[in-house]
Amino acid sequence: MPESTYNDGSYDIISAYYEVYNHTSRTFPEYIYELAMLEELKRRGIAATRQDKYQITYKDQPVGLQQLDLFIAGEVVIENKVVERLTRLHKAQVISYLKTVDKRIGLLFNFGGSKPEFNRLYFDPAKKPSADPPQPKVVPSAEWLYPDLAYEIVGGLYEVHTLLGAGFVHRIYANACYHELKLRGLAVKPAKRIQVAYKGKIISDLAFAHLLIESKIILFPVAIGQLRDIHLENLKQWLAYSEVQLGILANFDAVKLEIMFIRS
Numbered sequence: 001m002p003e004s005t006y007n008d009g010s011y012d013i014i015s016a017y018y019e020v021y022n023h024t025s026r027t028f029p030e031y032i033y034e035l036a037m038l039e040e041l042k043r044r045g046i047a048a049t050r051q052d053k054y055q056i057t058y059k060d061q062p063v064g065l066q067q068l069d070l071f072i073a074g075e076v077v078i079e080n081k082v083v084e085r086l087t088r089l090h091k092a093q094v095i096s097y098l099k100t101v102d103k104r105i106g107l108l109f110n111f112g113g114s115k116p117e118f119n120r121l122y123f124d125p126a127k128k129p130s131a132d133p134p135q136p137k138v139v140p141s142a143e144w145l146y147p148d149l150a151y152e153i154v155g156g157l158y159e160v161h162t163l164l165g166a167g168f169v170h171r172i173y174a175n176a177c178y179h180e181l182k183l184r185g186l187a188v189k190p191a192k193r194i195q196v197a198y199k200g201k202i203i204s205d206l207a208f209a210h211l212l213i214e215s216k217i218i219l220f221p222v223a224i225g226q227l228r229d230i231h232l233e234n235l236k237q238w239l240a241y242s243e244v245q246l247g248i249l250a251n252f253d254a255v256k257l258e259i260m261f262i263r264s
Helices: 010-022 030-043 088-101 147-164 170-183 232-242
Strands: 053-058 061-067 070-073 076-081 105-110 117-122 188-198 201-213 217-222 246-251 258-263
Touching: 010 030, 010 076, 010 105, 010 117, 030 070, 030 076, 053 088, 053 147, 053 170, 061 170, 070 088, 076 088, 088 105, 088 117, 147 170, 147 217, 147 246, 147 258, 170 188, 170 201, 170 217, 217 232, 232 246, 232 258
Parallel strands: 076 105, 217 246
Antiparallel strands: 053 061, 070 076, 105 117, 188 201, 201 217, 246 258
16 A cells, blocks of 8 residues: 555555554454554544543534544544444444534555555535435325325424434433424423333333324334344333333434334
8 A cells, every 4th residue: 555545644544554453353352443443543743532421413413412433643544443334324323423523535454354444534515415304215195194294394303313323322422313393393301211110110111212293193213233132022111101102212322213113
């Protein structure tokens, strides 16, 4: 790789990655490689900074703090993974983080594969998503019970996913959905906890981040690897407890937004 390939410091950082990869085992957790990278960059005279938590905003509205496992060297954001191979989702997450920290260049390094693997990613702020809400990629159905309302909600979900991208915790998406649906003129009420009873006695509260919309639909925003990992029976019980017949499950930690409708 010729040194003239990049003029933003990426070449030296990539060289440091190869040095760390070649002098470490593939058996370590992610933070070990991060410490090794920080040490190698320091030895090369490359200053790197790390900030544990970042304020995430959605349409100028703060929607929560999140810890991001990344560090910044100059104008370059560095994200380390320990996986068999990098995926489109990993790349999408880095783009989301670039937007969060207001940087343009991202380097995604993998320390878990049988050979070195990295991606150099670029975010262009000039290419921001359209201000117009993206059209839902689903067709309204009478089975939704409230087709017009459900269609408006789904449109808001696509808007949130388009602007935030993947890579955040479900609480961030829940707050962004709340803000977006309020902007759309919908009555939205956070449903943050439910009482759990055993043989007629309340034994505890269970916290979550669901949204009750127009007293008709409960939105379940999640950020999870696979929707099949969700226990749908639990969601149906929450619907029944709330006396609501329709739920919308939305997974935001995906390259493409994943939506599922649930009937109680």
